[in-house]
Structures are given as C-alpha cells and as structure tokens.
Amino acid sequence: MRELGVDAAVDRTTGDLGEALREVCPDGIDVYFDNVGGAVLDAALGNMALFGRVAVCGC
Known part of the structure; x- marks a missing residue:
C-alpha cells in the first residue's frame, strides 16, 4: 500500500465486502x-x- 500511496485495500472476492x-x-x-x-x-x-459523492461511469 505504501508503494501505491493508498490508505487501505479491500479484496472484493473474500468475505463480506460491506463489512x-x-x-x-x-x-x-x-x-x-x-x-x-x-x-x-x-x-x-x-x-x-x-x-x-458517487461518480458513475458507463451505465
């Protein structure tokens, strides 16, 4: 995460994404x-x- 400059990352394929x-x-x-x-x-x-705010692209 340090290399990418992000605060956190979430894997959408494991567990409860909302949680x-x-x-x-x-x-x-x-x-x-x-x-x-x-x-x-x-x-x-x-x-x-x-x-x-939500930006929606491609709907």
Whole structure:
C-alpha cells in the first residue's frame, strides 16, 4: 500500500465486502467512482458518508 500511496485495500472476492469497507472507512466513504455496478456498488452505497459523492461511469 505504501508503494501505491493508498490508505487501505479491500479484496472484493473474500468475505463480506460491506463489512470490510466499514472496517477501513469507519466514518463512511466520501467519494466512490463506479464502473462495474453490482455487488461492489451495493456495498459502497451501503457505506457512504453523509453527503458522500458517487461518480458513475458507463451505465
């Protein structure tokens, strides 16, 4: 994560994605860029911060 300059990473293929997002973003997600939809979008929307922003690409 240091090499990429990110605070946290979540593997969407293991465990409960919504719970994993809550653990790394306890105050909610401020900005989410979506290009896939489905379960990943659902998990992100369930963890958005108040007044968080979602950019949707390719729908």
